[in-house]
Amino acid sequence: MKILIIEDERKLARFIKQGLEQHGHVADLTHSGSEGLNHIAGGLYDLVLLDLMLPGQTGFEVLQNLRSFGLTVPVMILSALSDPDKVVQGLDLGAVDYLRKPFDFNELLARIRVLQRRTTTGDDVVLRVADLEMRLIKHEVSKSKTTLELTNREFALLELLMRKAGQLVTKNEIAEKVWSVDFDMGSNVIEVHIYQLRKKLDAIGTTGLIETLISRGYRLKTP
Known part of the structure; x- marks a missing residue:
């Protein structure tokens, strides 16, 4: 949260x-x-x-x-x-x-x-995109039986992308929902977190899931 x-x-x-x-x-x-x-x-x-x-x-x-x-x-x-x-x-x-x-x-x-x-109908909220599964209350992301180790910001960033899978997520939206109202839009913090998140996804065999839309933002690909 x-x-x-x-x-x-x-x-x-x-x-x-x-x-x-x-x-x-x-x-x-x-x-x-x-x-x-x-x-x-x-x-x-x-x-x-x-x-x-x-x-x-x-x-x-x-x-x-x-x-x-x-x-x-x-x-x-x-x-x-x-x-x-x-x-x-x-x-x-x-x-x-x-x-x-x-x-x-x-x-x-x-x-x-x-x-x-x-706010849920069960014991946990589960998001699924491609072969990724995110359990929000347990704060866990996994592929098959492999658990992905994420920082809090990386988890929040991936959650936002998974909730809006297949849709454009702008840098402004990421700043508002994952950081705070006084976030410095001139920094490269978002790009660094996207890079680190991609590396971790690649390491468990989930490659190319995050798509960069130049000058617009990012999108999580759906099957």
């Missing part, structure tokens, strides 16, 4: 980001409500982890603005506020879960897995 953390306690925010990335997620980090809203508007996230006591805009104001802007990204509140009225207020404003600080990180991971499963 691509997750945005909106948390002004910087040490805690870095801890959450590091833990999420160690468990296969792509995580971005902001420290204010206004900055978080800008990221949500352009970043196409699967989940937002939202503190309530934020500078500038509170978490409640962020939730209100998300609703008024028509943004439907799931939001899980992480807050030290335990007043039942505050919990109810957050959920009424559209949050899907409320986890009180301090929390056990394994509980956070478990709740994230529950949210993933809510």
Whole structure:
């Protein structure tokens, strides 16, 4: 999953980001409500982890603005506020879960897995293109019985290409969905990740799967 953390306690925010990335997620980090809203508007996230006591805009104001802007990204509140009225207020404003600080990180991971499963009809989401199989919740890509070892960004990049197999995926779309709203479009980071992904696919015998459409973007070939 691509997750945005909106948390002004910087040490805690870095801890959450590091833990999420160690468990296969792509995580971005902001420290204010206004900055978080800008990221949500352009970043196409699967989940937002939202503190309530934020500078500038509170978490409640962020939730209100998300609703008024028509943004439907799931939001899980992480807050030290335990007043039942505050919990109810957050959920009424559209949050899907409320986890009180301090929390056990394994509980956070478990709740994230529950949210993933809510959007599926089975125990996992499986994408298949050609001879590749991707299991999203297990964070696993395989060909026959060979598992492909990918970084979090490579996994997110391949997931996007597999979801849109046979279709053009532009560099702008990759930047928004795999990186973040403030991605430097002048860098060659996307090209480097495509190159590394191709090498890993070639190594397991899946060659020529990613097609470059010059000056347009990339496309995953379908049988």
